[in-house]
Amino acid sequence: MSRILLFLILSFGYLHSFAQDINYARKTINTLTSNKYWGRGYTNNGMGKAADFIEREFKKLGLSPLSGNNYKQFFSFPVNTFPSNMMLKLNGKAFIPGKDFIVHQASKGITFSDSLTRKDSVTYLSKSNNIVISLQPKLTWSVSQQVFDYTVVEVNQNSLTFQPSQIDIDIKNDLVSNFTAANVAAIVKGTVKPDSILVFTAHYDHLGGMGSKTYFPGANDNASGVAMLLDLAKYYAVHPPKYSIAFICFAAEEAGLLGSKYFTEHPLIPLQNIRFLWNLDLVGTGETGATVVNATIHPQEFALLNKINQEKQLLTNINARGKAANSDHYFFTEKGVPAFFLYTQGGIAAYHDVHDKAETLPLTAYENLFKLFVDFSNTLMAKRESSP
Incomplete structure (x- = not known):
């Protein structure tokens, strides 16, 4: 009886803490979609403010910079803006x-x-x-x-x-010839094999503002992915595994995957040390399941993902998709890094418009998706550690 009671107590504690994770996610999404961050784009310092917010969260959670003493990796590019x-x-x-x-x-x-x-x-x-x-x-x-x-x-x-x-x-338009942005990256060091790295990525930028009164909130795209990434960082900060977990929030995805391209050309960690990469983009729905890009080029990993999902009945369905240059996983794939890009489906249809708001984002599959990421990552890395 005492073991059963202990199990129930631990189970209740886990569920209770996870409910707070949902609250943390909603708070993160509400923050990033507020007018203070002005669509996390190219006017009113929206992208810069969002980068500062993510850096503060990494520090608050106790994560270390991915490389050196700086959480940010700066780069620049031209961009057409509409400031007024x-x-x-x-x-x-x-x-x-x-x-x-x-x-x-x-x-x-x-x-x-x-x-x-x-x-x-x-x-x-x-x-x-x-x-x-x-x-x-x-x-x-x-x-x-x-x-x-x-x-x-x-x-x-x-x-x-x-x-x-x-x-x-x-x-009024203003072509900014040398706009400066920053990727924001942190790491939880592995307790046994710190040079074996699992990576979670999400772009934090969105479209910004169009004029002085209109901005694009970008709740599903991609405050949802940033919220999931920070939630995973929060989890792994208190449950550090044997291998390292890196968290990279990319800038300028909407301008052409520029942040992830820059990172793969100027990596802060050896790309060959990345055992697997998850790119989180558009993860705020899930009524009809999810789709995984690169599923057909990593069939064993996709089979493992489906096996876990079916056994634990987490998502309604996981669809397989081939290689596509549609988010920040792409340039890692081109460099030979095994990577999946998962996006949820169903629910709201808001996309790249003013209607992609926090208050209408359902987070339908959020809790189960979180569990799927953790279970898959733990199982995959255990398999790779045990292989010769």
């Missing part, structure tokens, strides 16, 4: 940035009034041909490192109830 003016009127009607329209990320700023000519069912051109209006069913933004010599405005087709014939526009 963001006004559009069609036929005298004002349209709301983010909701009714977005400016294409490579657009040139312009202050202008002109007539419009219809080119086709979804495209209008200004008389001077330097402005393009494109009607879209969904407004999806991104990041550009270059600037067109013209301006493209994408308008939500549901917001336009008339045929536009006149445009008034006032948009």
Whole structure:
């Protein structure tokens, strides 16, 4: 009876502590998606503030810098930004940035009034041909490192109830030629084999702001991945395994996987010491399961993942996908590092828009996904330690 009681007490303690992990994740997501961090992008120092937040969390959890005495790895690149003016009127009607329209990320700023000519069912051109209006069913933004010599405005087709014939526009862009960002990295040293390393990565940047009043929160993409990474860091800080666990938060993923590319070209740890890498991106849903990129090039590891998932009934389904250059795992894969990129599916459809908010992010599979990462990693590393 005493053993049973002890088991129940320990089980309750684990579940209770895990409930607090969910609260920690939600608090992290709420913080990173707040207007203080302004979409973790290129205006209002949003990305820099997010990097500082992650560094503080690593220190608070007791993690060491991945290399030397600095948690940050700096690099720079050009980026087109929209820091202030963001006004559009069609036929005298004002349209709301983010909701009714977005400016294409490579657009040139312009202050202008002109007539419009219809080119086709979804495209209008200004008389001077330097402005393009494109009607879209969904407004999806991104990041550009270059600037067109013209301006493209994408308008939500549901917001336009008339045929536009006149445009008034006032948009300011600023091409920052040498924007500085930082990867933020920390490590829990292994107790027996510190040079054998398992890595968790997540990009912390998002799209930032479009003008002075509109920003893109990026809850699922990718405050959710950062929250999971920090939660895992919190767990391993008090449960250090035999092997080391590294945690890398990349900047500038949305600008073209720039942070992870820079890291693989200037690694802070020997890439050959990485036994496996998990890239966490878009992990805030899970109603219909998850998909794993690189599953087909690492079939044994994917079989192990599915075996654990089926035995413990954690996720509804795990789909296999092949190699893809769609997140920060890619350049590690190109360097020969075994890596999976997992993203959850189902639930909200918000993506690269102003609707990707913390309050609508369900975290449906969060707890079970956390368990899957820990169980898989422990099993995989145990197998590799026991192999000759």
